[in-house]
Every structure is written in structure tokens, then in C-alpha cells.
Amino acid sequence: MECxxxxxxxxxxxxxxxxGRGIAQLFAQAGAAVVVNYRGSRDGAEEAVREIEAAGGxxxxxxxxxxxxxxxxxxFAAAVEHFGAVDILVANSGIQKDAAFTELTLEDWQQVxxxxxxxxxxxxxxxxxxxxxxxxxxxxxxxxxxxxxxxxHEVIPWAGHTNYAASKGGISLLMKSLAQEVAEEGIRxxxxxxxxxxxAINADATEGDAARDLLRLIPYGxxxxxxxVARVALFLASDMGDYVVGATLFVDGGMTLYPGxxxxx
Ligand code: NAD
Numbered sequence: 001m002e003c004x005x006x007x008x009x010x011x012x013x014x015x016x017x018x019x020g021r022g023i024a025q026l027f028a029q030a031g032a033a034v035v036v037n038y039r040g041s042r043d044g045a046e047e048a049v050r051e052i053e054a055a056g057g058x059x060x061x062x063x064x065x066x067x068x069x070x071x072x073x074x075x076f077a078a079a080v081e082h083f084g085a086v087d088i089l090v091a092n093s094g095i096q097k098d099a100a101f102t103e104l105t106l107e108d109w110q111q112v113x114x115x116x117x118x119x120x121x122x123x124x125x126x127x128x129x130x131x132x133x134x135x136x137x138x139x140x141x142x143x144x145x146x147x148x149x150x151x152x153h154e155v156i157p158w159a160g161h162t163n164y165a166a167s168k169g170g171i172s173l174l175m176k177s178l179a180q181e182v183a184e185e186g187i188r189x190x191x192x193x194x195x196x197x198x199x200a201i202n203a204d205a206t207e208g209d210a211a212r213d214l215l216r217l218i219p220y221g222x223x224x225x226x227x228x229v230a231r232v233a234l235f236l237a238s239d240m241g242d243y244v245v246g247a248t249l250f251v252d253g254g255m256t257l258y259p260g261x262x263x264x265x
Pocket of ligand 1: 117
């Protein structure tokens with residue numbers, strides 16, 4: 001048995017770059033029709049769609065700011081209009097606005113919470129409503145699947161990034177509470193918590209000297225790539241992961257293993 005998504009429709013938020021783009025591509029290869037959501041990067045989204053189509057897959061690009069309810073609802077309506085249903089949501093969009101605690105502006109606090117946490121709430125709510133509307137489609141053992149993109153910072157405190165860490169800590173219990181609420185309907189909700197993955201969000205920490213420092217925090221000895229996360233997302237979204245409900249899968253090369261204690265603390 002392979003991890004396949006044939007006949008299913010996936011909405012991937014923040015699908016024009018980084019981890020989201022890698023997931024969109026892999027899901028399309030696995031047989032899903034993909035809605036590549038973007039906020040600003042229309043070129044990136046259209047390029048992702050062209051790549052998917054060139055490989056024989058199906059995709060459309062849909063613009064929406066995940067922190068705006070009307071835009072999220074319009075994105076789901078566009079997905080249903082184009083592909084007839086939504087079976088999988090990957091709530092992946094996220095931003096960082098870093099600052100020392102007393103320098104952090106209310107605006108930057110709010111923007112990170114709005115995008116990373118409220119954005120996942122709005123997308124997950126729209127997804128559950130759509131799963132209920134469309135009922136059993138016979139394309140997967142679950143009636144619908146939601147993947148929340150968290151971070152190792154849902155458990156690792158991160159000085160200078162309180163807004164980001166608070167948003168990811170929030171995702172942990174948003175995901176678990178929602179999973180508990182909708183599991184009896186056959187809806188599976190899970191999360192992925194990546195460690196350090198080489199993308200635009202952390203380019204300054206994953207290149208050059210900074211990369212050497214970062215490697216000290218990763219027992220497995222390498223910085224991750226988007227495919228590391230995309231493969232786990234595919235497993236969780238497919239029937240191969242059908243009995244995984246309300247779990248956060250850490251994809252972090254061991255970053256959450258307290259590597260500072262490797263030499264006896
Ligand atoms: P990225 O910057 O390439 O991707 C983030 C995406 O979110 C971008 O496409 C961006 O346009 C989109 N986005 C931002 N605000 C949005 C909004 N309001 N509405 C819709 N889309 C919006 O970086 P990435 O590393 O691919 O990040 C993807 C997710 O993975 C994020 O949630 C991030 O927190 C999480 N993550 C990344 C890492 C890492 O090391 N790269 C580690 C842990 C968690």
C-alpha cells in the first residue's frame with residue numbers, strides 16, 4: 001500500500017513557497033487536485049501550478065489572506081467551484097516578526113497571532129463546515145483531514161520570538177481540541193512540528209556561520225529540507241495514517257531531544 005490521494009482535493013495555504021509548495025507538489029504527485037493558496041506571491045503560486053500541471057497533476061492558484069474570514073470563505077468556495085469538494089486542508093501559512101520582548105510592537109504581536117493562529121482557526125472552521133456539507137465521498141477512509149503546521153516552538157521556548165512561540169503553542173491545543181471535537185464524524189485533525197527546515201522564513205539562520213551554530217541544536221546532524229516535511233504530510237493525509245488522530249508529529253532531526261544534555265548536561 002502506498003500513500004496515495006487519488007480523487008481528493010487539497011487546499012494548501014501558503015502554497016507558493018517553502019514547505020507549503022513542497023507539500024502542494026507532493027500531494028499532486030500522489031493524485032490530489034491542489035488549491036495553491038497565496039497572499040502576496042502570485043508569481044510563486046502560478047509557477048507552482050505550472051510545475052504541477054507539467055508533471056501531469058491538477059492545481060489552481062487562489063489568493064486569500066488567511067487572517068480574513070471573508071477571504072478564507074471565498075477560497076473554499078473557489079476550491080469547491082473548481083474541483084467539486086475539499087478533502088484535505090493543510091493550514092501551513094505562517095510568518096515571523098521577531099523582536100526582544102519590550103521592543104515587540106502590538107502590531108507585530110497581532111499580525112503573527114492573526115496569521116499563524118487565527119488563520120488556522122478560520123481555515124479549519126471553513127474546512128470542517130465543507131466536510132459536513134459534502135458528506136461521505138468515498139475517496140478516503142476519513143471524511144476529511146486537517147493538518148496544522150506547527151513548529152518545535154510549540155514546546156521549545158524561544159526568546160526574542162514570543163509572538164511566534166505563542167502562536168505555535170496555541171496551535172497545539174487548537175489542533176488537539178478540534179481533533180477531539182470532530183473525530184466522531186470521521187474527521188482527522190493532526191499537526192506537524194518542523195524543526196529547522198531550509199526555507200525563506202529562516203534563510204538567515206540556515207546559511208553560513210549561523211548554520212554551524214544551528215547544527216549544534218540538531219542531533220541528527222543536518223538541516224531539514226521541505227521534502228522531509230512534505231513526506232510526513234503525505235503520510236498523515238493519506239489512509240496510511242488513518243489511525244493517527246490528534247497527534248503532533250515532530251519532524252526535527254531530534255531538536256526536541258534537549259541536545260544540550262547529550263554530554264551529561
Ligand atoms: P515561507 O515563508 O516560505 O512560507 C510561509 C507562507 O505563508 C508563504 O507562502 C507566505 O506567503 C504565506 N503567508 C504568510 N502570511 C499569509 C497570510 N496572511 N495569508 C496567506 N498566506 C500567508 O516559510 P516556510 O518555512 O515554508 O513556512 C511554512 C510554515 O512552516 C509556517 O507556518 C512556519 O511557521 C512553519 N515552520 C517552518 C519552519 C522552518 O524551519 N522553515 C520550522 C517550523 C515551522
